[in-house]
Amino acid sequence: MAKITFITQENETITVEGxxxxxxxxxxxxxxxxxxxxxxxxxxxxxxxxHLSPEHMETVGSPSEIENDMLELDDNVSEYSxxxxxxxxxxxxxGLVLKVAN
Amino acid sequence: MENTxxxxxxxxxxxxxxxxxxxxxxxxxxxGTILLFDADPALPYHRPPLSKTYLTSKNSEAQQPLKPMExxxxxxxxLYLGIWVKKIDRKAKQxxxxxxxxxxxxxxxxxxxxxxxxxxxxxxxxxxxxxPLRSLEDVQHIKKALDGSKQKKIVVIGxxxxxxxxxxxxxxxxxxxxxxxxEERVLxxxxxxxxxxxxxxxxxxxxxxxRTNISVKSIRTVGETQQVxxxxxxxxxxxxxxxxxGIQINIELAQAAGLTLKNGIKVDGICKTNDDSIFAIGDCTxxxxxxxxxxxxxxxVQNAVDQAKIAAAAICGKEVVCNSIPWFWSDQYDTKLxxxxxxxxxxxxxxxxxxxxxxxxxxWYFNGKTLLAVDAVNxxxxxxxxxxxxxxxxxxxxxxxxxxxxxxxxxxxxxx
Ligand SMILES: Cc1cc2nc3c(=O)[nH]c(=O)nc-3n(C[C@H](O)[C@H](O)[C@H](O)COP(=O)(O)OP(=O)(O)OC[C@H]3O[C@@H](n4cnc5c(N)ncnc54)[C@H](O)[C@@H]3O)c2cc1C
Ligand code: FES
Numbered sequence: 001m002a003k004i005t006f007i008t009q010e011n012e013t014i015t016v017e018g019x020x021x022x023x024x025x026x027x028x029x030x031x032x033x034x035x036x037x038x039x040x041x042x043x044x045x046x047x048x049x050x051h052l053s054p055e056h057m058e059t060v061g062s063p064s065e066i067e068n069d070m071l072e073l074d075d076n077v078s079e080y081s082x083x084x085x086x087x088x089x090x091x092x093x094x095g096l097v098l099k100v101a102n
Numbered sequence: 103m104e105n106t107x108x109x110x111x112x113x114x115x116x117x118x119x120x121x122x123x124x125x126x127x128x129x130x131x132x133x134g135t136i137l138l139f140d141a142d143p144a145l146p147y148h149r150p151p152l153s154k155t156y157l158t159s160k161n162s163e164a165q166q167p168l169k170p171m172e173x174x175x176x177x178x179x180x181l182y183l184g185i186w187v188k189k190i191d192r193k194a195k196q197x198x199x200x201x202x203x204x205x206x207x208x209x210x211x212x213x214x215x216x217x218x219x220x221x222x223x224x225x226x227x228x229x230x231x232x233x234p235l236r237s238l239e240d241v242q243h244i245k246k247a248l249d250g251s252k253q254k255k256i257v258v259i260g261x262x263x264x265x266x267x268x269x270x271x272x273x274x275x276x277x278x279x280x281x282x283x284x285e286e287r288v289l290x291x292x293x294x295x296x297x298x299x300x301x302x303x304x305x306x307x308x309x310x311x312x313r314t315n316i317s318v319k320s321i322r323t324v325g326e327t328q329q330v331x332x333x334x335x336x337x338x339x340x341x342x343x344x345x346x347x348g349i350q351i352n353i354e355l356a357q358a359a360g361l362t363l364k365n366g367i368k369v370d371g372i373c374k375t376n377d378d379s380i381f382a383i384g385d386c387t388x389x390x391x392x393x394x395x396x397x398x399x400x401x402x403v404q405n406a407v408d409q410a411k412i413a414a415a416a417i418c419g420k421e422v423v424c425n426s427i428p429w430f431w432s433d434q435y436d437t438k439l440x441x442x443x444x445x446x447x448x449x450x451x452x453x454x455x456x457x458x459x460x461x462x463x464x465x466w467y468f469n470g471k472t473l474l475a476v477d478a479v480n481x482x483x484x485x486x487x488x489x490x491x492x493x494x495x496x497x498x499x500x501x502x503x504x505x506x507x508x509x510x511x512x513x514x515x516x517x518x
Contacts (some may be wrong), residue, residue, distance in 0.1 A: 025166075028169065028170075029170045029172075029173075031172075031173050031176060031177075033129075036407075038403055038404070038407050039150070039403065039431065040148040040150055040151055040166050041166075042150075042154075042431070042433060042438075043438075043482075044431040044438075044440060045403075045404075065482075066438070066482040069482035069483040069485075069486055070482050070485075070486065072483075072486045073486050073489060
C-alpha cells in the first residue's frame, strides 16, 4: 500500500492509497481534477501530466523517450514533469506528492 | 437558459462523448439534474483497449471504466444503464424509454455514437461465432469463442484500424489470422498508400495473412468451422469470424425527431443542432472544423472529448470556440501510430525515416507549403512537432525535414 498526494491547480490536496495500476488510474478513480487520462494510459494524449518535487525524482525515475517527447505537447513542461499513466504504483512510492500540471 | 437547480440535462449515450460531457457540465457549474442513458448495461468504459490490451488480457474483469461508480455519485450524475431511448418529442421536450416511461429535459445531448456496420453477406446472421467489435460484450464473446476453438483460425473481414488491431492482438494470443479487405490496400479509407504499405509489411512479418481486393460472397458452415467464400474463389477456414467493416452512425433518433442531418447530426461551432435545446457530440456529429474550414465527421476519442468540453461550456452559458486539431492513435504489436491533422487534399507526402531506428518514421502531408497532417510511427517527437506546426500554421523547411542527418527539432526545421 502506498500513500500518494495529488495537489490540483485549484490547490485542493487529495491523499489516497493504492496498491497497483498507474498513478493516472489512481487519480482518475479518485476524481483528481486535471488528470483526464483520455487515452486510457497508453502515452498518447498527455492529459495526465504531473510535476514531481525534486527530491522524489530519483525514486520515481525519469521518463522514457516517447514519454519525454509527449510531455513537450504541454507548454507547462519542466524537468520534473512526468505523465502519470507511465508511473506504476508500488510501495516504494509511499509518501509521493504530485502537482497536477493542468 | 438560466442555470438553476430545477433544470434537467439528459444525455443519450454514455461513452467517451456522453460521460465526458456529464462531468464537464458539473465542472462548468451546472446546478441541475444530469441523467445519462445508455443501452449498454456495463459501467461506461474505454473503447480503444477493446481491440488492443483488453482483448489480449487474461482477466476479463480488466476493462477500464471511464470513471469509477463513486465519481458519478460524487458529482451527482444519474446513470440509466441498459436502457434504450426510443423517441424524442421535441415539442414536449420529452423522451421515451423502456416500457412506456418518459423523461422531460430542458437540454438534451445526443452522444449516440455508432454501431458496427454489418455487411450484407448471405447467411451471416445465422452463422455461429461471427462477432463485430465495438462493445465490451462483443469482446467477451470473442474471448470465449477463441477459448473454445481448437484450431484458433480467425478470419477478420475488413482491414481498417479495428480489423488490423484485432488481427495483431489475436496473433499475439497465438491465433492463425487472415484479414480480408475489399479495397486494394488496408486502411484505404483512413490513410495514405505509404502508411498502408508499412502496416501491410508489419502484419506480414508477424505472420498475419492479408488478402486485398477481395470481397466475401457467402459463408458456409462445415461441422465446427466456417468457410468464408470469396470473390477470389477461395474458401477461407475460420473458427471465429470478426467483422471490422466500419461503422454506421446512430442517427435514427435524431432523424425521427426531424433534426438536420448530413453525413451525421449537423451541429454548429458549439455543437448545437438546429433545435436550440438539443446538442450533439462525438462520432455521430457532422461538424465544422475551424482550422481546416470544412465540415467533417470524425471517429475518435479526441473528437468525443473535445466536443464534450465545448458543448458543456456552451450549455452553461460560457463563450467558447472549438478550434481543435484532430488526433488519433493506433497500437499494433509493438508499433505505435500517432496521427495529427487531416491529410485530405494533400499534394505531397514527405517521408522522414530516423537514422538510429528504421522503425521510427513519419509522413508529413503538405498542400503546397501548408502542413496538413503528420502520421508518426514510433516517433512521438514527430507527432508533437507536427501538432505544434499545424496548430500555429508554421512553415517548414522541407529539405531539412527530409534529411535524417538533420535532427528533428523545431529550431532546425521551422522556417523563420
Ligand atoms: C475497438 C475500438 C478501438 C478503437 N480505438 C481507438 C483508438 O485507438 N483511438 C481513438 O481515438 N479512437 C478509437 N476508437 C474510436 C472511439 O472509441 C470512438 O470514437 C468513441 O468511442 C466515440 O465516442 P462516442 O461517445 O461518440 O460514441 P460511442 O462510443 O459509439 O458511444 C455511443 C453510445 O450511445 C449508446 N446509444 C446509442 N443510441 C442509443 C439509444 N437510442 N439509447 C440508449 N443508448 C444509445 C450506445 O450504446 C453507445 O454506448 C476505437 C473504437 C473501437 C470500437
Ligand atoms: S493517459 Fe494519455 S498519456 Fe497518460
